[in-house]
């Protein structure tokens with residue numbers, strides 16, 4: 738597939754996907770979402786890739802779903818094509834870690850896309866929000882659900898009902914983002930973080946991601962059991978033997994991703 742709304746590149750086992758519709762502040766139209774889905778699937782399958790980054794521009798990660806494309810849709814268009822959810826969840830479905838590197842606006846679908854990633858590194862100019870209410874809509878790609886799990890009901894409700902934006906400091910305080918960095922350092926920081934993850938044993942990374950994600954979907958007791966069973970399974974990997982031997986022998990591990 739030839740991409741027109743995103744750019745991709747690989748840097749040392751890290752697959753970087755840059756949203757690229759600058760004139761529309763990276764508004765997420767169907768074409769862009771098809772391309773993003775395709776790129777994420779490719780990165781997830783590629784054995785040379787250990788982690789992925791989704792980013793935008795300094796001004797906008799993404800200003801939401803493309804309002805111009807959506808404006809004339811009928812209920813039947815939306816329902817029959819399962820509009821939004823059918824093709825929007827790929828970032829959350831990837832088995833490899835996906836980092837959102839967010840500068841500027843992450844609004845509506847942009848905020849929802851960032852939340853589908855495994856964690857968000859925010860530039861100091863980042864602004865998050867679910868402004869759908871101000872255009873006679875509601876979030877449709879997870880905003881009411883994921884945001885509430887991230888930041889709690891009171892704040893999520895206020896954000897969704899007022900459409901106000903949250904700056905990077907507030908987003909960090911309430912746990913929406915893992916870290917804030919100066920905007921000029923965002924990509925370097927995200928890349929170093931992704932490279933670090935990509936340098937670990939790929940099976941351990943996948944198992945760890947799966948176990949953390951399970952905490953969202955289940956009770957504490959079920960989650961603990963899942964974690965324990967998954968932990969048991971690391972003892973079936975060569976990388977566990979190598980990782981622990983390397984620690985004892987005071988050397989760097991040579992993971993084989995096996």
Ligand SMILES: CC(C)(O)CC(=O)SCCNC(=O)CCNC(=O)[C@H](O)C(C)(C)COP(=O)(O)OP(=O)(O)OC[C@H]1O[C@@H](n2cnc3c(N)ncnc32)[C@H](O)[C@@H]1OP(=O)(O)O
Pocket residue numbers: 760761762764765800801802803804805821842844845846847849868869872874875876877878880
């Ligand atoms: C996924 C769902 C289901 O949850 C639904 C959604 O995501 S609905 C969309 C939610 N997002 C918004 O409501 C944000 C809309 N954008 C804005 O409020 C502003 O653009 C801004 C505050 C992000 C930035 O303002 P400003 O700097 O003044 O730039 P603008 O002149 O407004 O925008 C520049 C250019 O980009 C176009 N644009 C911006 N956002 C969108 C969008 N979501 N869809 C389509 N186009 C968008 C804007 O129209 C301008 O283009 P031109 O009119 O100049 O061609």
